[in-house]
Every structure is written in C-alpha cells, then in structure tokens.
Amino acid sequence: MLGSCSDPAALDGLAWLACYLTTGKHMAFYGAFGTVLLLLAITAPAALAFGFGGAVLARSQIAPLSWLGKGYIAIVRGVPDIAFFLFFVIALDQAFEFLRHKALCPGWNQPIWQGNDFVVCNEAKLPLSSAPQWVHESYGFGLAVLTFAIVFGAFAANVLFGAMRAVPHAQIETAEAYGMTPRQTFRRILVPQMWVYALPGLSNLWMVLIKATPLLFLLGVEDIVYWARELGGTKTPQFTDYPHGDWRMWYFLALLVFYLAFTRVSEIALARLMTRLTHGQATVAGEAQRKAAA
C-alpha cells in the first residue's frame, strides 16, 4: 500500500505496524465492517416492513388473515435461536430452487429428493454454476438478509402489534367523530402515534439485531469474524511478508470494542430519538416535556 512498505523485513515498531495494518487483506477486513453495516442498513427497514405487515395482518378483521399474522409471530418467536438461522438458509435455498425447477424444467421426471440428495436440473440451480464469483457472494448475502428480516420481522410485528393497541382509544374515537374513514384514521392518527409506544421495544430489538450480526459467519458470509480468524492466525515467513504469532485474541478484542462502541452510540442516539418522538404526545413523558418548556 504505502511506498515505504516494499521491504517489511527491514521495518520495525510503528512503521512495521502501519504497513501491516494496510495490507490488501486488512483492507478486506475493514471492508467486512462495511458488510456488517450494510446488513444492518438493509435488514432493519426490511424487518420493520415484515413487522408492520405482520402487525397489520394480526389486527385484521378477517379471521384467516389474522391467524396468519398471529401464527407468523408465534412460530418464529417460539422456536429457539440460531437453529432458525441454520435452518432457514438451507430451507429458503431449497424452496427457491424447487420453485425454479418446477417453472423451468417441466420435462424432468426424476424425484427431487433422491435419498440423501437434493437434485434439481442445472438451469434451476441458484446461482447458476456459470455465474461469476460476486453473484455467488451476493446470493449468500441476500439469503442472510432475508433470514434476518423474517426472524426479526416477527419480533418487530409483536412490538408494533402491541404499540397499535397502546394508542389511546379516545384518539381513535375523536378521529371517527371528525368523520374520518377507518383507512384515514389508520394513516393519520394510529400510525403517527404508535411510534412512541413502539420505540422502547424497537430499540431493544435494534440492540439484539446488532449483536446478532456475527452470526453472518455461520451463514457462510465472509464477515468480520471470518477475517479476524483468518488474519489473526499464526503466519510463517514462507507465506507472508509479515510473520507473526497467534494474534486472534487481539483481533477479537478489536471486534469486542467495535461492538461495545456501536451499542453505546446506538443507545445515545435512540435516547435522543425518544425525546423527539415524545414531543407533544399524550404520555407522562410528553406532559413533563410540556411543563418543562412552559
């Protein structure tokens, strides 16, 4: 990277460290932090959308729709932790390939499950075996995002469902008295007011989501955990210009600090957001704000 790094063996101390920390592989490691942030940036809105859909379904007047919403919430919340992550990635992958197989290869006459194998025709493979490397990587990442969104969506649905019920009934009745249709009441009264009730639950969920990101490693994505194990392992002079002992402990210490800083910053930001959302609400905190200002 830097010009002075052409002969690392001659360097020592800080200069060696500066060169070591800017090798190509370390750049990939720093990029992996971007992967984590990207995952959060995509998953959080996606999970919120799943959650909103689930909550609206669960509130529906039509019984089958309401069962669907409540069933989604109950099943995903009831089944234990990472088993879901391991299960969903294989299950979703097989579901997609199965659907493509049905659509693309109608002439196929062999069974798809042959004993211990799952066999679909070549055109139905996802991603196609001829696809470039980046397609394979982003397919894996996409599956991971979908899994996270489904699982956290159920939790968000539960929070939003509760928040919608927490909006004071008098507010809804007032809206009806003003002649708003149910749709208008939902859009103008219920949804804007529910966030203040949902935020404590959602911020809790956000913290859990941050702390779930290392599980990307289990889903086969080259994330920060992968790179920390890769870079930290003992390096001998035959294979690298920067030989060192087993430094994995220090790499994981860095990850630990990264997550601590991230959760701390989130805590502060969410507290500020809560103050803003409370403004003008018919809650104890909103009343306290009004009195403080007056």
Next chain:
Amino acid sequence: MSCWETIADYGLRSLGIGERLLPRSDFTLCQQVTLIGSGMIWNIYFGTLALASGFLLATAVALGKAARNPWLRKPSEWFIFVFRGSPLFIQFFFAYFAFLSLKSAYPFFDPFTAAWLGATIVLFLNTAAYSGEIFHGAVLSVPKGDMEAADAYGFHGWSKFRRITWPTMLRLAWPAYTNEAIFLFHATALVFFSGFPARQQKGDALYYASYFADKTFNPFVPYPILAGYFILLTLTVIGLFGLANRRLNRHLPQTRRARLRIRPILVR
C-alpha cells in the same frame, strides 16, 4: 438394528460413551432423535451450571451497581456494560483465543480451552451481567414502605438484606429472570459454533443437528427435532421457575401476585 440398540450405542455419545463412529449413511429417524437428545446433555450442563453460579455473582453485581461508593459502583457498571453490550458469539471467540494464548504461556490453562470449562466461564459471566441488570432494576423498585417497616422492626445490616431486601428483590425480578434463564439455555447452542471445538465429535444438540443436516441435505428433520427438544427444555424451565415464583409470592393476596409472562428473545 433396532431403536433400543441405537439408544444404547448413541444415547451417551456426546459424553464419549458408546459407539465411537457417528452414523455415516442410511440415517434413521431413531438415530437422529437419539444423537440430538444425547447432545442436549451438554446444553443442560452449560445452562444449569452457568445459571446456578451466575445467580450469586448477579446479586453481588446488582448490589454493587446500586451502591453509593464509586469503587463498587463503577466496576459493576462496566462489567454489565461489557457483557451486555457485546455479542455472546464474539465473547466466546475472544475467551477461547485468550485462553489459548494463556495456555501457551502457562500449562495451567489447558482445561480452560475445552468447552466444558471455558464456555461455562463465559456463560457464567454473561448471565451474571444480564441477571445483574435485572436484579439492579428490582432493587431500585423495592417498595419504600417495606424498607421503612423493616427499620421500624429493628432490622439492619445483613439480617435486613437477608430477610427483607433480597426476597423482595427476587420476587420483583422473577418474571424477567425466568426469561433470562430460558434465553441462557437457548444461548448454550452457540458454544460449539464459536471458538470452542467439539473434540472427538462430542458436541451439543445443535452440533449433531447440523451434522445430520449437512450429511442428508435435509434440514426438515433434524432441526424440528432440535426445536422439539428445546421446547421441552423451555417448558421444564418455566415449570421449575413457576414453582419458585409461587413460593416467592406466597404471602401476597391472590390478586396481587405477579404472573409469569414468558417472552423469550432470540440472540444475545
């Protein structure tokens, strides 16, 4: 081979007793149920040990965080922040590699790199931090009147804590603490997927479930079996903690007793 023979061969496989080789082909449902169940021994071991030991530290940390003396308060706050603010997954990795480095310097740390001790220590510290926060909240919400009544009866120091503060704190914290216990048992599934290796294929339930899922390319059998076992475990935990909850609340009128509300969460 009948199912009874399979149970005899693999029932204690996770402890290294019985057949040495795992089944490699022609997997039967019985084999999957037996091996995954055998792995549950480890989940129960980790969960129970960490919960029992973490309980004591959690009480200490909660009192430390509520203390006025900054020399007690600050370390407790930091302890809780570090273990609640970072993912358990990363804590496992860090602890494993830290023990590995220590082992190369001092042979004393050899057993710490094995899951039975190393992972238990991480889970112990982790659950102590989470339950410490729960207990801290409960200490703060002990009714003022209870404390005044205790003073009026002449309780002070240790006997006041032992007879008034502590039981009330436990009573208030119990529903949240039940959730924490469930959550801890779920978290034990992470052990063999983080740094700690499963030696001689002696792993926990998830280890065997993913072994079968990898070998058969069929996640629809082993993972539901695993989920079934965990649901049973969760129900047992709820039952046991419910008994304790009844005992803690036995002096209250029927209507004021705290009901257990079970809200398990997913990943820590």
